[in-house]
Amino acid sequence: MRHRILFLLLTLSIVALSAPVAAADEGNCFSCHNEWEEGKDTPSKRWPADIHKDAGLTCSDCHGGDPSLDDMDAVRASKGYRGAPKATEIPGFCGRCHGDAAYMNKYNPSLPIDQWEKYKTSMHGMRLAKGDVKAATCISCHSVHNIAPANTPTSTVYAINIPKTCAACHANAAYMAGYNIPTDQYDKFAKSVHGVALLEKEDIGAPACNDCHGNHGALPPGIDDISAVCGLCHAKNAMLFDQSPHKQAFQEQNLPQCETCHSNHDIIKPMDAMIGTGPESLCSNCHSQGDGDKGYATAQAVSVMLDSLVKTEQKATDVIARAEQKGMSVTDQLFALKDVHSTLIESRTLIHSFTLEKIKPELDKGIQLGAAVYQQGLEILGEYSFRRTGLGVATILITFVALLIWLKIRRIER
Amino acid sequence: MPSIKSVGLRLFDWVDDRVQIKALVDYMAHKSVPRHDHEIWYYFGGLSLFFFIIQVCSGILLLLYYRPGADSAYESVQFIISKVQFGWLIRAIHSWSANLMILAVVIHMFSVFFTRAYRKPREITWLTGMGLLGLVLFFGFSGYLLPWNELAFFATKVGTGMAGVVPLAGGFLMKLLRGSDEVTGATITRFFGFHVAVLPALFTAVLTVHLLLVQRQGMSEPESWESRPESQKRRMPFFPNFLLRDLLVWLIALNVLAILAVFFPYGIGPLHWDLGLKADPFSSPPAHIRPEWYFMFMFQSLKFLPAKILLVDGEVVGIIGFGLAGVFWTLIPFFDRTTEKGRRKRLYAYTGLVAVMFVLVMTFLGYILD
Amino acid sequence: MQNDTLKRRSFLNYLLGGGVIAVLAAIGFPIYKYLKPPKIPEAAESQVTAGTLAELQAAEGRYKIFRFGRKPGIVVLMPNNEIRAFSASCTHLDCIVQYRPDLNVLWCPCHNGKYDLTGRNISGPPPRPLEQWVAHYDKASDNIFVSKGEGA
Numbered sequence: 001m002r003h004r005i006l007f008l009l010l011t012l013s014i015v016a017l018s019a020p021v022a023a024a025d026e027g028n029c030f031s032c033h034n035e036w037e038e039g040k041d042t043p044s045k046r047w048p049a050d051i052h053k054d055a056g057l058t059c060s061d062c063h064g065g066d067p068s069l070d071d072m073d074a075v076r077a078s079k080g081y082r083g084a085p086k087a088t089e090i091p092g093f094c095g096r097c098h099g100d101a102a103y104m105n106k107y108n109p110s111l112p113i114d115q116w117e118k119y120k121t122s123m124h125g126m127r128l129a130k131g132d133v134k135a136a137t138c139i140s141c142h143s144v145h146n147i148a149p150a151n152t153p154t155s156t157v158y159a160i161n162i163p164k165t166c167a168a169c170h171a172n173a174a175y176m177a178g179y180n181i182p183t184d185q186y187d188k189f190a191k192s193v194h195g196v197a198l199l200e201k202e203d204i205g206a207p208a209c210n211d212c213h214g215n216h217g218a219l220p221p222g223i224d225d226i227s228a229v230c231g232l233c234h235a236k237n238a239m240l241f242d243q244s245p246h247k248q249a250f251q252e253q254n255l256p257q258c259e260t261c262h263s264n265h266d267i268i269k270p271m272d273a274m275i276g277t278g279p280e281s282l283c284s285n286c287h288s289q290g291d292g293d294k295g296y297a298t299a300q301a302v303s304v305m306l307d308s309l310v311k312t313e314q315k316a317t318d319v320i321a322r323a324e325q326k327g328m329s330v331t332d333q334l335f336a337l338k339d340v341h342s343t344l345i346e347s348r349t350l351i352h353s354f355t356l357e358k359i360k361p362e363l364d365k366g367i368q369l370g371a372a373v374y375q376q377g378l379e380i381l382g383e384y385s386f387r388r389t390g391l392g393v394a395t396i397l398i399t400f401v402a403l404l405i406w407l408k409i410r411r412i413e414r
Numbered sequence: 415m416p417s418i419k420s421v422g423l424r425l426f427d428w429v430d431d432r433v434q435i436k437a438l439v440d441y442m443a444h445k446s447v448p449r450h451d452h453e454i455w456y457y458f459g460g461l462s463l464f465f466f467i468i469q470v471c472s473g474i475l476l477l478l479y480y481r482p483g484a485d486s487a488y489e490s491v492q493f494i495i496s497k498v499q500f501g502w503l504i505r506a507i508h509s510w511s512a513n514l515m516i517l518a519v520v521i522h523m524f525s526v527f528f529t530r531a532y533r534k535p536r537e538i539t540w541l542t543g544m545g546l547l548g549l550v551l552f553f554g555f556s557g558y559l560l561p562w563n564e565l566a567f568f569a570t571k572v573g574t575g576m577a578g579v580v581p582l583a584g585g586f587l588m589k590l591l592r593g594s595d596e597v598t599g600a601t602i603t604r605f606f607g608f609h610v611a612v613l614p615a616l617f618t619a620v621l622t623v624h625l626l627l628v629q630r631q632g633m634s635e636p637e638s639w640e641s642r643p644e645s646q647k648r649r650m651p652f653f654p655n656f657l658l659r660d661l662l663v664w665l666i667a668l669n670v671l672a673i674l675a676v677f678f679p680y681g682i683g684p685l686h687w688d689l690g691l692k693a694d695p696f697s698s699p700p701a702h703i704r705p706e707w708y709f710m711f712m713f714q715s716l717k718f719l720p721a722k723i724l725l726v727d728g729e730v731v732g733i734i735g736f737g738l739a740g741v742f743w744t745l746i747p748f749f750d751r752t753t754e755k756g757r758r759k760r761l762y763a764y765t766g767l768v769a770v771m772f773v774l775v776m777t778f779l780g781y782i783l784d
Numbered sequence: 785m786q787n788d789t790l791k792r793r794s795f796l797n798y799l800l801g802g803g804v805i806a807v808l809a810a811i812g813f814p815i816y817k818y819l820k821p822p823k824i825p826e827a828a829e830s831q832v833t834a835g836t837l838a839e840l841q842a843a844e845g846r847y848k849i850f851r852f853g854r855k856p857g858i859v860v861l862m863p864n865n866e867i868r869a870f871s872a873s874c875t876h877l878d879c880i881v882q883y884r885p886d887l888n889v890l891w892c893p894c895h896n897g898k899y900d901l902t903g904r905n906i907s908g909p910p911p912r913p914l915e916q917w918v919a920h921y922d923k924a925s926d927n928i929f930v931s932k933g934e935g936a
Binding site: 203204205206231232233234235236335338342345349390393394397398400401404405407408411 | 793799806810856908
């Protein structure tokens with residue numbers, strides 16, 4: 001009982017604090033709609049979860065009309081009544097407040113006010129402007145009447161939920177019919193390294209759709225923008241690529257930058273076989289032996305060295321694991337193996353310079369380091385067998401002396 | 415030029431002239447050891463002594479590099495086993511020898527118990543022996559914490575916590591052990607002090623009395639000899655016959671120790687002491703917190719006790735119970751005084767058997783019910 | 785005959801003496817080796833030497849990666865010549881961060897994560913701040929000492 005009173009007081013105080021203006025005039029719209037609307041998923045039923053409610057807004061702040069009137073028809077006839085917007089009216093309906101700096105400052109000064117402007121430049125916005133009511137509007141992504149901010153895990157625009165939100169339309173072949181774009185992006189993305197990180201590992205640092213395509217100004221990235229977009233996270237790769245001979249070559253041949261090798265929605269974890277001249281190599285898509293540039297030779301050289309580094313690391317790891325299994329102390333070597341591994345990662349990054357002189361030093365460093373660890377591993381294994389030999393010698397000696405003592409005892413007691 | 419032998423003899427004479435060693439040698443040669451079917455038990459005292467000597471030597475060696483303290487204990491042990499040449503061996507020997515010593519001491523104690531060697535006139539020898547057993551267990555308990563790893567930390571937390579349950583003195587006892595309210599760096603300082611100063615001093619003092627008594631009174635003869643005529647008692651001289659045998663046993667023990675230390679430097683099965691992770695007072699305890707094997711029977715019995723026994727905490731009852739049992743066991747020479755064949759004598763033998771069975775079963779259960 | 789027994793007895797004694805000496809040597813050898821302090825100085829892991837100030841001043845990028853136990857650390861010479869130390873493994877996927885004097889941030893090259901010079905994650909994927917450690921400069925030896933706790 002005491003708990004209930006306490007809870008009630010708490011709830012009341014929260015309501016009183018957060019919505020000082022709301023209480024009085026919400027009553028007339030909300031009480032009737034709440035009573036008459038049937039089902040669980042209606043505007044009035046959704047409303048308690050909406051951020052606008054927390055901000056102290058009421059129905060009439062968006063839909064207009066005079067909430068103090070009792071009669072619905074009178075409300076509809078009252079000044080400023082806007083009712084429910086048509087699809088084409090929605091951006092303006094929201095933008096009326098969200099594009100007004102002075103107004104938004106009262107609620108959340110840090111929130112941008114350019115969503116409507118951006119939307120007009122987006123594919124969605126341009127289509128809507130042409131009267132295509134199937135194009136996404138604000139509420140297609142943000143939902144309506146239960147709008148939650150993007151940093152709330154239940155929100156439709158929370159990082160982990162965004163792919164599902166976009167897929168609601170973009171993966172629906174029937175809905176997308178006539179637009180002439182694929183509908184398999186979600187399936188591809190879900191399997192990609194980004195999708196796995198975001199959806200399975202729930203790493204909100206991993207990119208969702210909007211991180212590459214933009215959100216309010218969503219457009220497919222153009223050919224030259226790709227490395228800039230990917231470079232937001234893969235900064236070093238992008239920087240190396242920009243300085244590489246591929247930059248100009250790709251531009252000339254109208255090839256998209258990162259995408260040409262890594263594809264787009266279904267980016268998988270890159271493999272070392274992608275470089276080189278083997279059957280899985282991507283280099284040989286363009287380069288061939290004796291075609292007059294350094295491409296083929298570079299690919300081959302890097303591939304050989306990379307392979308050697310991977311094998312060296314593997315060998316060193318194996319020998320250290322064997323030593324560790326035998327109970328030897330290998331803390332230092334395990335630490336050095338981390339260094340070897342980071343040279344491997346660094347080398348794989350440096351591949352994006354597509355210049356042998358830049359890649360080779362790092363690969364050499366890793367191979368040397370790995371070989372040193374391997375050598376230490378062998379020494380540790382040697383130390384292990386030295387221990388066994390030493391023990392053998394000591395055991396034989398002790399047993400020998402024990403035998404002599406036994407003989408001595410027998411001699412004395414004879 | 416005089417031979418080595420003659421130099422040695424002259425040196426002996428020189429010393430003997432001043433401190434009369436010959437008398438000691440004569441005394442030892444004069445002393446004899448009874449020979450019979452159960453004479454094997456005589457070697458366990460000497461074996462315990464051997465392991466003690468190993469512990470002192472390897473302990474001093476470890477001291478050269480060990481640095482007590484929450485920030486340095488774990489690191490210095492890691493340093494010993496990974497950086498110092500043969501450091502791994504010294505630590506392995508110290509750990510193995512500690513366990514084998516406790517085993518030898520326990521066997522020694524039970525053999526004395528079951529042969530009733532504590533009867534008059536050897537009551538004081540038994541009392542000092544029980545004192546040594548207690549000290550050995552405390553040695554083990556205090557040494558276990560010193561590497562300051564996760565396992566030791568939580569075992570010590572539980573162990574010192576049990577001391578806290580002791581009625582009346584518990585709170586004081588626990589603080590005395592921990593050096594603060596919790597197991598912290600202060601506890602290492604204390605345990606280190608106990609392990610390398612307090613306990614060795616006490617142990618050496620009590621051991622001296624124990625050995626002097628043994629030398630003074632000689633080995634206890636089996637009870638069956640009491641009715642035998644002197645002619646039917648076989649004996650061997652203590653020096654050199656018994657001493658050589660002792661030496662033989664020590665060499666075998668050394669061999670076993672070396673093999674165990676090289677092949678299993680971090681122990682085997684439930685008996686292990688790999689360094690593992692450094693103790694972190696804020697981490698949650700690992701899944702299996704176990705005491706050392708020689709405390710297992712107590713740990714397991716306390717787990718079996720219900721939460722409340724007649725309004726008193728089960729744990730308190732258990733600890734008082736073990737305390738009383740320990741006192742009773744220590745004072746057994748004064749209860750078991752009847753020498754005439756009778757029920758009383760057999761009663762103590764059965765009590766001993768029940769105790770051994772209890773310890774074995776509880777230890778066994780402790781390891782399988784996990 | 786008696787002479788023979790005597791001879792055999794003394795032979796056994798010599799053998800025994802030799803054997804005991806050999807066993808003592810076998811015990812003594814590891815002890816002798818153990819007594820020699822290893823070349824590597826004792827690791828006081830509560831505090832490590834991250835390098836010298838001269839080294840840091842000479843370093844390209846005014847930072848240095850050092851080893852703290854099993855973890856990598858980074859010491860940074862800030863524009864105001866203050867020295868700060870942090871854990872160097874990025875909280876995103878464990879890459880080693882570096883100092884970018886041009887941006888005055890700690891930067892992770894793997895996914896462009898950025899931390900300010902209190903270790904706070906300010907941009908990119910890192911989910912948590914970097915742990916800041918205590919750096920202490922000793923003028924006499926020119927050494928920079930790093931410890932985890934306060935003071936040192």
